[in-house]
Amino acid sequence: MDSVAKNTYSAFNIGGKDMRYDKLQKRLQKNDHAKKENEIYLNKLNLLKSNAQDLKKQSFIAYSIAAAAVLCHILFRCIHKIPYTNTDKIKNLAREMTEKYHLDKKGLQVVIAEKRSDTYVDIYGNPVDTLKNKTSRSAFYLLPDNIAFAWKKSPIEIFHEIGHAVSGSKKNGYKKHSFMHYLPYYSMLPIAFCLVDTTDKDKKSPAGKKLYNLLSLIKDNSYLASIAMFLPLLKEEFNASKHAIMFLKNKDRTLALKSLQLYVPAFGTYLVNALAIGNLVKMFNTKSDNVYLQKSLFKQAKDYEKSLKFDDGISPKIALIDEFRYNAVKVDWDNKPDMIHGEAVETFIKAGLPNAEITRFDTNLDDMSLNKALGEILNSDTKFDAINISKSSYVKIDDLAEITGVKVTAQSLKKDKDLIKEKLFASSYKDTEVIKDIIKKLEYLASKGVKIYISAGNKGKDYLNLYTLADNVNVIGATNKYGVLKTDFSCNNSLVTKWNKGVYCVHRIKSPDGQKGFDINEDGKIDISLNKTTSKIKIPQHYVYGTSFAAPDALVKDLKKIAEE
Numbered sequence: 001m002d003s004v005a006k007n008t009y010s011a012f013n014i015g016g017k018d019m020r021y022d023k024l025q026k027r028l029q030k031n032d033h034a035k036k037e038n039e040i041y042l043n044k045l046n047l048l049k050s051n052a053q054d055l056k057k058q059s060f061i062a063y064s065i066a067a068a069a070v071l072c073h074i075l076f077r078c079i080h081k082i083p084y085t086n087t088d089k090i091k092n093l094a095r096e097m098t099e100k101y102h103l104d105k106k107g108l109q110v111v112i113a114e115k116r117s118d119t120y121v122d123i124y125g126n127p128v129d130t131l132k133n134k135t136s137r138s139a140f141y142l143l144p145d146n147i148a149f150a151w152k153k154s155p156i157e158i159f160h161e162i163g164h165a166v167s168g169s170k171k172n173g174y175k176k177h178s179f180m181h182y183l184p185y186y187s188m189l190p191i192a193f194c195l196v197d198t199t200d201k202d203k204k205s206p207a208g209k210k211l212y213n214l215l216s217l218i219k220d221n222s223y224l225a226s227i228a229m230f231l232p233l234l235k236e237e238f239n240a241s242k243h244a245i246m247f248l249k250n251k252d253r254t255l256a257l258k259s260l261q262l263y264v265p266a267f268g269t270y271l272v273n274a275l276a277i278g279n280l281v282k283m284f285n286t287k288s289d290n291v292y293l294q295k296s297l298f299k300q301a302k303d304y305e306k307s308l309k310f311d312d313g314i315s316p317k318i319a320l321i322d323e324f325r326y327n328a329v330k331v332d333w334d335n336k337p338d339m340i341h342g343e344a345v346e347t348f349i350k351a352g353l354p355n356a357e358i359t360r361f362d363t364n365l366d367d368m369s370l371n372k373a374l375g376e377i378l379n380s381d382t383k384f385d386a387i388n389i390s391k392s393s394y395v396k397i398d399d400l401a402e403i404t405g406v407k408v409t410a411q412s413l414k415k416d417k418d419l420i421k422e423k424l425f426a427s428s429y430k431d432t433e434v435i436k437d438i439i440k441k442l443e444y445l446a447s448k449g450v451k452i453y454i455s456a457g458n459k460g461k462d463y464l465n466l467y468t469l470a471d472n473v474n475v476i477g478a479t480n481k482y483g484v485l486k487t488d489f490s491c492n493n494s495l496v497t498k499w500n501k502g503v504y505c506v507h508r509i510k511s512p513d514g515q516k517g518f519d520i521n522e523d524g525k526i527d528i529s530l531n532k533t534t535s536k537i538k539i540p541q542h543y544v545y546g547t548s549f550a551a552p553d554a555l556v557k558d559l560k561k562i563a564e565e
Contacts, residue, residue, distance in 0.1 A: 041300055048293040048484065055286045062279035069276040072269040087112060090155040091123045093255070097162050097247050098123075106169045107146050110162065114152040143168050156259055159248060160266075163240030219289075223282040230274035237267055294482035301483060305557070315355045316385040316559050320346055321373045322548075323391075324362045329544055331506060331518050331528055334535035339528055344520060344544070345390055345552055351523035352556030359384070363391045367434045370467075374441040384450055386555055390548040392457040392465040393435060397493070400464060403429050410461055414494035421469055435466050442470035453555045455547035457491040468495045474558075478502020478550040481543065490547050500557070502550035506540040520544050 091112060098104050109122040111131065120128040130145045139150040139157035141164035148161035218225065241263040248256035322342030331338040342360060349356055359382065361373035370391050377384060401408040404423035406416055413420070425436045446452050452473040457465040468475040468491075475497045478490040483501035486492060490502065507519045509526060517526030518533065518540055530538045 037300070037304070041297065044293055044297055044300075045484075048290060048297065051286055051290050051293065052485070055283065055290060058279065058283045058286055062276070062283040065272065065279050066276040069269070069272045072265070072272050075265070087152055087155055089252075090158065093248070093251055094123055094158050094162060096251070097159060097244075098165075100247065101162075101166050101169070101243075103162065103165050103169055108162075108165050108169065109145075109147045110158060111147060111149045112152055112155050112158055113149070141165055141168060156255065156262060159244035159255075159259060160240050160263060163243035164236070166243050167236060167239060219285050222285050223278045226278040226281040227274050230270065230277070234267070234270055234274070237263075237270055241267065294480070294484045297484050298482040305560075314563055315357050316353060317357045317359070317382055318349060318353075318555070319359050319361060319373075319377050319384045319387040320349070321361045321363055321370060321387060321389045321391060322346075323365050324360055325364070329520070330541055331520060331544070332533040332535040333537065333539040333541060335541075336534040338533040339520075341390065341548065344527070345388065345548055347527045348521045348549055348552035349388065349556060351521045351525070352553075353559060365391070367393055367431050367438065371434050371438050371441070374438060374445070377445065378441060386451040386453065386559060387445065388552055388555055389452070389454045389467065390551065391467070392455060392459075393431075393467055394457060394459050394463050395429075395466055397462055397464050400424070403427050410493035412494070413464065417469055417471075417495070424466075424469075438467060439470045442467065442473055446470070446472035451555070451558060453551045455551045456493075456496050458489050458546050458548075459491055460489060461492040463491055464493060464495070465491060474498055474551075474554060476500055476547055476551040476554045478545065478547045481505060487545070489545070490550075498554045500550040500553040502547055502553075503543050503545040504549060506542065506544055508538060508540050521549075 094110050094112070095104075098108055098110055104124075109126065109128050111120050111122050111128055113120050120131050122128050128147060131142075131147065131149065138154065139161055141148050141161040146165065146168070148158060148165050150156075150158035150161060241259070245256050245259055245263070248259055320342060322345055324340055324342040327337035327339060328341040329337060329339040329344040342362070346358055346360075349358060359380075361376065363369045363373060370389070377387065395403075397408055397410055397413075400420070404420050404427065406420055406423055408416065408420060421439070425432055442452055442454075452470075454465065454467050454470075454473055454475050456468060456475050456477040457463060458478075465475075467473075475495050477492060477496040477499045478487045479485060479499050479501050480487055481501070481503040486499060487502060490496075504520060504522050507522070508516070508530075509519050509524065510516050511526055515526060515529060516538075517529040519525060520527045
């Protein structure tokens with residue numbers, strides 16, 4: 001804008017406010033920045049939703065293949081035994097195979113044992129002492145002892161183990177054999193890379209970019225990398241079986257066919273294992289990406305919250321309808337309640353609105369006391385800005401359909417709300433009159449401009465909190481610790497108007513003046529001192545959670561936004 005334009009708009013007024021050029025430019029820049037930030041946020045959120053769908057599909061595939069792998073193991077262990085009564089013939093053929101590949105000269109001992117013992121004898125009659133406590137498996141080739149072992153009840157397996165000895169007797173055979181058999185365990189390493197927090201994306205240094213690109217390359221190809229880890233083992237198992245069958249087909253075709261019958265499912269089991277591990281790694285990969293996106297969204301939301309200009313001198317008047325008599329919230333590790341529920345909820349409001357004027361109303365955990373509290377609010381001289389309600393009156397959605405005669409689902413509640421209320425209030429359902437009165441009072445208060453926040457409830461998707469049937473109230477569902485994904489415990493239906501963080505990490509902290517206690521709302525301040533908790537060993541619970549903590553979070557954010565505007 002040129003100097004003439006600047007003079008022209010030097011006293012431009014918007015809504016009665018003097019908007020000089022510099023202020024106008026800053027406002028426009030701020031709006032433009034907010035628009036760009038919001039676009040980034042929405043893109044990340046859409047990507048998270050897409051990844052969540054991919055994760056569901058990958059989880060189904062991964063767990064299905066993993067289950068198939070377990071089933072293959074069980075079936076292989078149960079039915080792979082190929083009985084063969086002529087053990088002497090097996091021993092003679094084992095000697096021939098050993099001598100054909102000159103393994104007898106390389107110290108191979110072949111053992112076919114009938115039962116577990118402290119000492120064993122090989123097919124040449126020589127004692128073998130090193131097998132003690134190593135015979136739990138059905139058949140194996142043992143290095144560096146150079147022993148091939150099989151049980152007498154399934155002696156055909158010995159040829160496969162001698163096949164392993166052919167590879168193991170070569171130069172560096174022990175190292176190669178060990179490496180091939182332990183390599184599949186290393187296929188889990190890509191999972192470690194998947195779980196690395198690759199937040200170096202935003203780093204400007206070339207080293208940071210190289211690290212991020214390397215980790216991304218490994219993560220993006222983790223599926224193939226994990227399967228590739230199995231290839232040397234699959235090759236080794238295939239070669240061992242090939243040596244055995246090629247030898248037997250010229251000696252005894254029946255034995256060769258029985259060996260083929262034995263080795264094919266064994267090879268298939270290894271192959272399914274490779275697919276299972278590869279898909280599990282792929283699933284962890286997507287899951288770690290989801291965690292990264294959630295962290296990123298959470299950080300962006302926190303940064304936005306910090307940018308809100310809130311005048312601490314403003315003191316919104318808040319009515320807190322809750323329970324204030326008994327400890328209900330578990331804070332330390334002994335799993336016993338340490339805090340009164342209403343007091344815990346109050347800490348969440350005070351964390352965001354330190355100068356809020358909070359008036360407590362004790363519900364005593366029943367509908368009558370909640371109705372009484374709403375009556376007191378209506379008759380009070382205080383004009384409340386907001387009301388927070390953590391009390392719930394649950395009904396199963398299927399039962400509500402039966403009570404009202406309306407085909408009710410979680411998705412149809414909002415559309416059919418008026419009809420549901422009409423039928424419910426005309427029914428003989430317990431406490432119908434009280435619930436009707438509560439909903440009328442809530443709707444009246446909302447019509448007068450009071451912002452009302454009601455916890456959706458913690459009974460899951462199959463239940464409804466009847467208070468949420470009131471019109472023009474905020475029904476708050478709970479999201480996870482990142483404030484992004486919906487939790488399973490939260491009631492989830494079309495009446496939920498907002499989703500806010502309902503899972504909070506509990507931290508043991510020390511205040512600047514030396515006091516020790518627990519922080520339950522993540523504001524870095526003590527909410528309950530150590531001496532007020534029940535456990536002797538003051539270890540915090542991992543989390544406190546519930547829609548009761550999501551509701552005050554929504555209340556605080558809304559009032560802050562109103563204050564900024």
